Amino acid sequence: MAKYIVRRLLQTIPVLIGVSILVFSLMHLIPGDAAQIMAGEAASEESVEQIREKLGLNKPKPVQYFNYVSNAIQGDLGNSIRSGRPVVDEIKGRFWVTAELAVYATILAVFLGLIAGIISAVRHYTWSDVSIMVVALFGLSMPNFWLGLLLIQWFAVGVDFLPIPDFLMMRPSGWGDSWRQILLPVITLGTSGAAIIARMTRASMLEVIDQDYIRTARAKGLSEKIVIYRHALKNALIPVVTVVGLEFGAFLGGAVITETIFAINGMGRLTIAAITERDFPVVQGTVLVISLLFVFVNMLVDISYRMLNKRIDLS
């Protein structure tokens, strides 16, 4: 196992190099002169030159890349062009907001998804199975922004669950104190994940329930509850773990839309703002952080998959 973890860690190195090259080239993929674009149409020749200087764009590309990476490793992602503050500081405040959102959304998705999936599988082809699967299909096909707007319409405008003033009173660096404020964005973000996990759990449970060892468990005279929740579920969860990890990654990315709708000052919103303002160092920074997180979560998923699934340890 320890050997596997080391190997898995080493395997991330080429991925990290790839990610850094991609992020680095963001700056250079823009057609034309990056410095000019950042400075804006009307900028003077002088200020363009200044930006070029500041970003080191006048040096050869490999040198630029090397500098970028070595700075990044030391925690220096450059400075924001608009605010002049270090990108790392810009991101730091927003990161936890987004992370919190994604974590809550994941918890919601896992909780709802597992329960719905198990019920569906145990009562498959019954009325409850069909309705759960129809709802899940809706959850899957509903676009995030649409769901968010609907929720605002229902809960904030229609019912007095979350009055608009409260809703808009979020602090610039994060949430208000009320769990009500956090609820709607979490639902918006987590619904599709819940649907995916429900479908995955159902499929996986149905497959496991047909296995020989489930028959063995029944032949021992165990009650149906133990057979399902002890013998079947533990096996059925193995593929679901992978999906949960992927969903968490997707939530980080999906936060862009949710944060915009609910006016939450997270990384997603920061990225959007940076893109519209052509603040490339910040765009680079957020993309880099999200990618790294993705790689990291994937690694955790692989390792936990390995721990759950005793069989593949053999090879």
Next chain:
Amino acid sequence: MAKKELLKVEGLKQYFPIKGGLLGRTVNHVKAVDDITFTIHEGETVSIVGESGCGKSTTGRAILRLEEPTEGKVSFNDVDLTSLSLRQMRKHRKDLQIIFQDPYASINPRQTVSDILNEAMTIQNSVPPKKRRKRIIELLETVGLNEYQADRYPHEFSGGQRQRIGIARALAVNPKLIICDEAVSALDVSIQAQVLNLLEELQEEYNLTYLFISHDLGVVRHISDRVIVMYLGKIVEIGEKEEIFEKPKHPYTKALLSAIPVPDPTHKKTHIALKGDVPSPIDPPAGCRFHTRCPFAQDKCKQEEPLLKTHRIMDETHQAACHFVEEIENGELLPRDYEIKPILN
């Protein structure tokens, strides 16, 4: 009359690399087949028997070069197959055909029977296109199927019938040698008997040579002329069928034969129980590979590998790889108590 040697296998080795470590280097080998030598004469049926994983299928595949052998020489009709280029090899493939346990797995389910046979003939170009339809019908009749079945799909056939299709496909190119790898193992006895009889009739009619791979010793006794017994990648005994079944000399062959249940309730059996499982072919035991389970094993067996040879008390066509064939035969060496005695409290 000295029979013609059709297939000659000399010093054949097949090692499969095991990747491992941080960089996926080859850390070890599965010694699936480890230096085996035998010949098959024209028109003869030679069987390979042994427990699961002893290298039976690997031997068959290596002969056809479906997997490149690690070492050794395979000559067919005095042509060294191992030295041929793959293109030259393809020309010889039509002489050597193989039938598998599950014919369904090796045929395309979306092809009709006639497509399957047609394809076999096209690849080898063995029959001119105009005569193919006639030949297909001939083949189907040969294996006991009907003309109207030519345009059906494999899933419309039962297991026994599919195996007949597999045989027809092998026959389509007029082969000289057919390797049957567990070809009847998945069939029910009543159907298995039909297919065995068919194989025998075809052999007589077309002077076919069979290399018959099976773990079912009843089937092997029925169909073979000579038998090869393998254990952990090595040949431990080889000889005429009657010799192997009536006068087995290697302790493993004896144990194997005595382990098979006899379909006769009045039969009183003396059973040589073997302890434990077959060791791993990755790190086979030193000396005689059977010594970890052999009831006769001595110190010499742990150190020195016995040669496959004809011992003094054996028929000249019969060979066994055991240091103590004679001592065991004349009762000088007695088996240690090898019964499993579970403890009950």
Next chain:
Amino acid sequence: METNVLEVHNLRTSFYTDDGEVKAVDGVSFTLPKGKTLGIVGESGSGKSITALSILQLLASNGKIIDGEIRFKGENLIGYSDRKMRDIRGNAISMIFQEPMTSLNPVFTIGQQISESLIKHQKLSKRDALLKSVDLLKLVGIPSPEARVRNYPYELSGGMRQRVMIAMALACDPEILIADEPTTALDVTIQAQILQLIKELQHRLGMSVVFITHDLGVVAETCDYVAVMYAGQVVEYSDVFTIFKEPKHPYTIGLLNSLPRHDMEQDKLEPIRGNVPNVRDMPIGCRFSPRCPAATDLCRAELPELSKDDKGNDVRCWIYSDNWDGEMEVNVYGEKRIAQGRGVKAVFSD
């Protein structure tokens, strides 16, 4: 006087699928005297496993017992609530399955898996159950059982896993052990170990055993009574000597004649012609009639009952009824014998 621990009468089990009803078991009767071994033999798909699963009521959700009686020590199990059945499963009647590779749960240690039935049926504590598991592993001949209880199934070989399955089945001293092809997936030398083990344990613990197999050698070696199944029905039931020495049903005879033997020379096998009928398209009369060398119009028109012959053995064939007016030659292992029955006019040369 022998008592029967298990009596099955005219069991019928069907599956309801998208293409209609599948009569997987359609007329199975046999008795199992206490302490004896009953073999159930038959070709693939003849309904052996479904018979066993019906006894424990472990059928898939689309399967249903539609008729018959299953008497365990005189009491009919059909109609038992699931709760009452759970007290019987793994306790009074336990079962081992064909595939030792897939019949153990990969994510629990074998100790945990053996303990479960002990905790459930004998109300042992976790600790005591684990200790007893070690004893059971020792009983089935697994070396260093103290270490092995903590192993996961993937760490064991096929033969060892089947031993674990046996240990699990024996945990609560069952009165009946149902073994569904317990050795089919194993090598012969390992099969010999397992057969030996089951026999020894049966002797010591006084169990009765139902042994399902398609291997006639295994039947001859381990069973006292034999039920031969064909296309969902028992076609012959008698003691093991009768089955091998004086087989009655043409299918049983055909089966013995098709069997290649390793212990004697045979000139030519005599296969049964044709194929096993499709479950969805059974012949109207005797199910064996399309393949039977002795079939008459009566056979093709009407299904014979499973009825007793002179010696009290059961056979499902018109030959042994008063209505029979055909002729039948019997030939077992190349040796001509007379088929004996009530109305048989057996005609034989030499």
